Amino acid sequence: MTKRYIPVITESDRELPYYLVQVGQDWNQEHVVRPNGYLYQWIQSVEGEGELRVDGKTFRVKEGMGILLFKGVAHEYYAVSPSWIVDWIVFDGHQVDAFLKRTAGIVSSGVLFVSRPEIFAAKTQAILDIEQADIPLKSVQCSSIIYALMTDLLQYTSTQPDNSATNLNSRLRPLFQYIDKNIAQPLTLEDLAAITEYTPQHLCTVFKKTTGIRIFQYINSVRIKKSKEMLLQHPHMQVKEIASLAGFDDVNYFCSVFKKHEQLSPSQFRKIHY
Template identity: 35%
Template sequence: MDFRAFPTLTELDERLPVYLVSVGHWDHQEPTYRANGHPDYQWLQTVSGRGKLQSGDREWTILPGQGFCLYPHEPHAYFALEENWDVYWISFRGSLASPLLQRTGLAGTGVYHVTEPERIASLIGEIYKTTQSSKDYGGIDYSQLLYTLLLELMKTTAPGSQAAEWGYARLRPVLQYMERHYDRPVTIKELADYIAVTPQYLCQLFKRALHMRPMEYMNRERINRSKELMFQEGGIRLYEVAERVGFESASYYSSVFKRLEGMSPDQFKRIHGLK
């Protein structure tokens, strides 16, 4: 079933960091040609069928489950390659629209793989339903759901042809392994072997999905566990904390804690009233 909504925007809405301009769904996406581009940021999520996107001198074939991002004022065209091209779409603006897309990895107009396309389509549908029911705080409600959608895209999208290789889904087993073994030394090779990739490729996955290296993530996990320990066992000594969360020495633990938290472990204990 086709649907579309263009919520009335107030001045308050337009001050939100991201705000909804339009949302909809086409059972059969019609050919679209825009010589001057579109004024808004757009995300279009395919459900079934195949299409083609052209922008500048680039061209992409859009497969079922993939999505494509359109940046404002960039000339483009897209059209179906099969009779029924089923597409959900959303348009938005706001001062944080570009930074959020950049953080999500949607760095420009193009086609992106989505590991959970049904979830993205469902969220767009939910935003549409909200436009039909929420009036008192409409713009804020739409913005909240739109932000959720962008965060979901951050976890599930990747450029090029490596859908299953990128994103949180690929790293989830490694992150769970880290959570189970934070209390002992763990090497990058050990983590890479766990999901049968090279250490170099593991670092690429971490950089793409989390914007940090594996050991930096591991240290953050250890520091968080150390804070839990300090609350659970108020009288625990610093060297005991360091040892139980996998640091080789209390001094190294303290330096990592200060770098990540902006204060020493002792300062952390004092501001939280711990002995």
């Protein structure tokens, strides 16, 4: 059954980093043309197919895909099947743009493949449940769901099929295991790429998309974690030996990386925590 909820938005709601504007469920999508754009929108294709026109491009939107539209961007969308059923959420907030572009790495409007569409459907239902409930601070609770929606965009969507951060993370799992087991050994990009069957360059791209950091930053983080464990488990072991066991050939470089991570030298860390 088609449902729609349009909350009353107060000035205090507009101060929230993310806030709900309206939501629709099982909507038989009509032809929409907005030459001046609108607010931020997530439109999930539930049944049937549609097309999106934005930034001079036309995208087909099939079941299990979604549209993300940025605020103020001209767009048009319409059904190309007899009916096009969608769920949609319209939202805004002073932190939305920064989160999408800097954290999620989504810089423009377009169509996304969704690896877990049921998770997004649950967000729409959760907002409608809040609307029906007799609870205080509904706008704050909806704000938390909008934030969760955007983290889901980061984890479960991608511009290519089966290329979401969650799927990529599964592909990288053997690599994480290999790094953990061999952290004391020299680790080359070529050896790491061979484990994943990616090229070295593609591995760097996939790893950054999945984790948000470069691969050797991650390796250094694991090595620092191991060194912290050894500093506390072996209070009489020399720092130079711990550096070697954690995979650092140069103790001075180890101390430099450690201090950058912990804001303390290895000796200071041991003294404070032991």
